[in-house]
Amino acid sequence: MLTTYFQPILNLQSGNCLGYEILNRPPVSNLFPNAESFYQFIGHTDQVFTFERFCREISIERFRDSLTTERYPDNTVVFLNIHPQVLADSTYRSGETISLLNSYGLSPEQVVFELTEKQAVHDYIEFERILSNYRSQGFKSNPNLEGVAVMGKQGVSLMMRARFFQQIGTQYGYNLYMGRPVELVMNARALVVDYAEQITDVSVLAINRSEEELYDLVLITADDVLYGAVSIRRLLLAVADVRAEMAIFMNLLTGLPGNRIIDERLYQLLQLDDFSVLYIDLDHFKSYNDSYGFKMGDHLIQANC
Template sequence: MSIVIGDIAKECITVDPSTKCQNVYSMFEEKTALEGIVVVSEEKPIGLVMKTHFFQKLSTKYGFDLFMNRHIDLVMGDELLIVDYSIPITEVSSLAMNRKQENLYDLVIVTKQNHMYGAVSIRELIMKLSELQIRIARYSNPLSGLPGNNVIAETLQEVITYKRFSVFYIDIDSFKFFNDTFGFREGDEIIKETAVIISDTIQTTDNEPSFIGHIGGDDFIAVIPHYHYEELCKEIIFRFDRYIMRFYTEEEIERGYVQGINRQGILDNVPLVSISIAVVHNKQYPITSIEQLSREAAKIKKRCKNITKSTFLALTE
C-alpha cells in the first residue's frame, strides 16, 4: 500500500500561544536550519510560524519593536494543512500543492488521534514521493504502468494485517482467443484500458488507502480497506463491457459469441471477451497469509470461469 504521512513525520518544535515573539526569534536564531514552529494549545495545533514569514513581519517598519514583546498568537499563521497520521503521502502531496501560493512551502502538520504528532517539510514530502515513484516505476508493468509482482507481494503482506480488507483478483476471459483473432496490438489496448478502468474505479478518496497491481498478462489485483466491494465490481464490469463492444459486430453481440478456432484447434463458438472478479475479504473469518488468500481466490476464480459473461463472486457467495 502507499506510504502514509506518519511514516515520514518528524518531531517538531512547538510553543504555546502565550510564548513571546522574542523567544521564538531566539529559537530561529539558535537553530538556523529550523523552518517552522507549531503553536499548540492542549496538545492540538492551532497555528504555524514559518521562519520566512516571521522574519518578513519583523523586517517591516517598526515591526521588530512592535512584535518582539507580544505573544506569538498575534503573528502566527492560522491557515494550516493538518492531516491525520494515516493519510497516504500521495494524497497529502496533492493537498499541499493546492494551497495558496503564500502557504505553498509551509510545514504539513501531522496529528494522531487529533493530537499533535509531528510535521513534514515540503522538501521531505517531495523527496519521499519521488523515491516512491521511482521505486514503483522500477517494478511496474511496462504495458499498464501498474506495480508488478514484487510490489504486489509486499503490499499483500501488509494488507493481511488490516482490520478490514477486500482483495479483487481480476482477469479477462477469452483473452487469448481475442489476441489470436484480432492481433496483439488490439489485445494490448484492452490490457491498457482495463488498467485505466480499474484504477479510475478503485482509486477514489472513499477507498483510500487503495492499491492496484498488474500480476501479468490479463490478470490484475486491487485492494480496498473495507467491504463495500459490490458497487465497485459492478462499475468495473459495466465500463469494461461497454468498452469491449467496439470490437464486435452487432450480430456477434446479439449472439454472445464468435466463431473461431479454440485452444484444441477445433472450430468453436467462443464467448465474447468478458471480465471476472474474484473477491476475497476477511469479513467472516481471518485471512492470515498470502497463501491462504491465493487459495481462496483460486476457488472463486474457478467458479467465475463457469459463467460466460462478466461477473463477480465473493468469498461467501
C-alpha cells in the first residue's frame, strides 16, 4: 500500500505556499529498501502507464480529501510527477487525466506535471505531441521559466533556457546533446552568492560578468544550500529601490542621515528620561558661500563630514 505525502512548495521570497508536490511512497522491504529502487524497477517493466495511472488516481483522490480534512483552499495547486517512459507505453490513452480531475471537481489549472529527474526524455517529438494535447485540454505550460539550477558534486551550476535552445537548435545540436549529461550544456561557473550579500555588491558582480553571461540568473545560497535565484532585471530594480530609499533618508551631499532620520531619532529620544544631543554648525558659512560660490561651499561641507 502506498503512503501519500503532500510536500509544500514555498516561495522563498514571500514565504507563501505555492502548492504541494504529491509523493507516493511504498513500504520499506528487502526487495525495495527505498522509494528510488522501487520506482527504478517499475521503470524497467511494461506496466509504466498502468502504475502511473494508479498513482495519479490515488494522488488526486487523496488530494481532494485533503482539501476538506486539512482545510486547504479550493484553488490549491498540486505538482504530480510523471515518468518519461509513460510516453512510450502502448497502453497510454489520452484524456484520462482530465476525466479524472472532472470526477473530483478539480480544474487543469490546479495541476502542474513534473518529469521525474531520474529519467530522460528520448522521443522529444512524441513528448511535444503529448504536451500539446495537455495544453488543448486546459493544462498550462510555464513559458516564463528562465533557467534551471543544477546541483552536483562541484556545487551549484546553471542552465539558462535561452542558451539551452541555442545549443540544441544548431544543425547537429539535437543529436549531439540529447541523451547526454546535462553538464555539457550547463554553466559550471555561474555567479553564486550568499543570501546575506549586499544587493549593491551583488549587482556589481553581476554587471561585471562577460557579455555572454550578463543576463544569466544569479544563484543564491544559504549555508551552501541553494536558496533561490534572481534575474538581472529584478536585481537592478532592487538596486534602484535601495538608492531611492537612501535618497529619502540620507543627505545626498554628505551621505549622513537626513532630516527624516534625525526627526525620527529625536522623537525616540524624547520618550527617554535622560538623553543628550550634540548640535554642530559651521560659523559664517553663508559668508563663505557668498564669497567662494556654492561648489566650494559643498566641498567645505564634505571635508568637515
